[in-house]
Amino acid sequence: MLVLIWVLGRPIGPATFATGRFFNPFEGFWCNAAESPAPSGQLPGLKEPVEVVFDERNVPHIFARNEEDLTYMQGYLTARDRLWQMEFQVFAAGGRLTELVGRGPNDAVLNLDRQARRQGMIMGARNSREQVMQNPETRSVIQAYTRGINAFINQLDFAHLPLEYKLLNYQPEPWTELKTALLLKYMANNLSARADDIAYTNALSLWGKEVFDLLYPERPYSESPIIPEKVPPRFGRRSLNLWEFEPEPPPPPPANYHPDSLLLPSDLLNQPDRNIGSNNWAVSGKKSVTGKPLLASDPHLGLNLPSIWYEIQLNAPGVNVYGASLPGAPGVIIGFNDSIAWGVTNAGRDVMDFYRITFKDDKREEYLFEGRWMKTSQEIDTFYIKGGEVFYDTVIHTHIGPVMYDRNFGNMPVPLAVKWMAQQPSNEALTFLKLNRARNYEDYVEALTHYQCPAQNFVFASAAGDIAIWQQGKFVNKWMQQGRFVLDGARSDHLWNSYIPQAHNPHILNPERGFVSSANQHPADPTYPYYYNGSFEGYRNRRLNELLSRDSLSLEDMKAFQQDNYGLMAADVLPLLLSELDTNLQGVELQARRELEGWNYMYDADLIAPTIYQCWWDSLYASIWEDEFKAAGLPLRRPKLSTTIGLLRDSAQFRFYDNIHTPGQVEDRKTLINQSFRQAIAHLSQEMGEPQNWLWYVYKNTQVVHLARLRPFSRYQIRIGGYQHILNATSRRHGPSWRMVVALGDKPEAYGVYPGGQTGNPGSKAYDGFIDNWASGDYFKLLFMRSPEDAIGQDVKKQLFSPNNK
């Protein structure tokens, strides 16, 4: 008997459950089949009673009598629905995933963890925590939020633990203020840890400046920047400043500056996916059918379950706000109140630079800076590993930043220190706290001044009739091309020596054209007086601005634009491809050609033309670049799609068209176009059978995947159209993670939906309950309440929480 108990009490693998406990119907996984436990009526640490109305979609509407209780309840209720996710994301941010799941195949998990630490995630979170705690407003909010989460954790017994804890066999830790700071760094990492410095240095060293400039132009061949293009005056000086501020002079470029000619091999360059992006816009009352502004926001992020967003309404004296919150951070991130609405898209500017470090010797205790030897400091990072021995990683710190890649990490022959805006102290929580309470344009602008990283385009509309957009973040005042390539850590003029004044960030209030918008494109045209670089999208913005130039826009139009499936990129290049395609096609190939000729460029879920086009394009793109890029064996960035299309249009012959694996033969544009077409058709026939089966949504396979990649808790092959570079930016693993449209007015009217559900419990029907609505383009009317009595006649549940200060 004891042997049996011992066997059943042991975990059956390094990261799995113990059989006896897991299967026990009194406390094992069976207990997670029940809907969320009824929240208890008495909570320790509340000051006054709090009333919460749960609407039919289980969105909590919290009515508190003071702000501390309000945030406390937000923490408590978010934890009740999403505790595992909150903690898991923070473990990812802080490089602690190995504690939960071990090193992973080929050390993949360990490397992710090491990267997080070496990038300075914890350092940044500590710096920001300090900042948050110094400000009395954010301190009280963040402490109340933490207390609320911990009140829930303290109530938990094994039976009520979220399922994933039982599966992976661990227990939640107490929440801390640092964890909230880490969660915000998790977002900063997703949105701003993008640097092409290493890849660009490699490309420049391999191919020289002329080819480099051709492959990586700083501006796309066509664009519609966030701030409408400035028209230079017909007379007078061309160099006249067209911006309404007096710009700071740019720092002088270092004398004799040449980017390092270095080849930097590495097997470990993990970077957030480039499909992350977003749309947002606001339409002025002049153009809307309501006569008041309309606002729309849909952030495109990784599609995961539990969803990155949690819907909530927060009401207390001085605040009444509704919107999407991030589990782990207090307040609403994208939302609206009685007076204003706001949304965000990613700015995409480069705020992460790499510096080559010259150590004196192998001991790495000193490094060169301005002709002197400076002392390094060493930090030993400890990684506890589930089912394995502790791993230690020595990270060298310089005054520039931690050495991220070196001989111990990424097999980098040259040690590279990383400087990243998210490492600096900042208090983004204050921005959201103030936005939630903002009444007008001035409040909004003031709220933004506290925001540093990840830089975002904050769109704004007010019931008073204003619309505006600010690109907000802290940006370095750079010399031309500073930070595009690996910089020299021994030179002071390569450092971040001054910043662009916040008031000079690109912004516009009530523009003449009657709308403001952003879709991750360039913030401004080349007249903007400061140098910046980054990664910018080139298609959605053009389509969006074209749609928004129409008149008499309604909320229904806003929804339709968010779901617009028009493929501007296909429209840009397909006529050229078809004109170069052989005319003597037969059978399936002929059928495919006819399908494309009759296509209206719509990426609708049930069409087959987008499948043919996309497969063809991907194959053509690969045949242009992959041979040279793979052969180089170095981290390289593939040229952007818009650059590739520009090159295809401009030239029928080009050195990269030639396939280096076919000696004695020189391929040109026409060869590649025809080859890739036949390859694509053969591939589709083989994989999917007859052409009528080549449905776009089947081929694309949009999926919403559980954070721990557990297949039964994920959804695959969702029937939805759209793709990258399309307003409905639903690709395979990324897409609109929250769609919101708001009509401002005496009482805001708003609709929203996200691909998930309020509860993070995979055992609940509501876990993925909104996904089908999201896929078919339905929105829910958002219940914006002014008092708990507003819900009369609705299908709601009410709960009263009272202080329990024993």
Add this chain to the structure above:
Amino acid sequence: MKFLFRFLLILILGFFLMKVLPFWSAALAAFVVGLGLSEKRKRRMFAKKQAYPFSFWAGFLAMFLLWGGMAVIKDQQNGGLLSAKIAQLITRSAEADPSGSWTMILAAALIGGLLGGFGSLSGNLLGEAIKH
């Protein structure tokens, strides 16, 4: 009758113990009952041979039914959604199969049964050893 009495006793004691103690209380309940109701070893050999299966099956059946029954009740709350997902997770299959729910319920019942059976048997054996 003796069997039924023993069976019910384990079932009821198990139910209350399991509400407050971890999974091994299934064995504990059966063990206690087995110990308490253990009989002095009879002289005739065949009686001894009968006593062991008798006490094992009483514990097994009681816990089999308790675990299986509780699992069915919990499983009803979301129509077998979660148990099918867990079955898919354990078998690593690509698609969810609703019949996985019953496999999981059976697995839970068997684990409970084994704990109860061996618990009861061990109690019986120890009781005999003491009284002998």
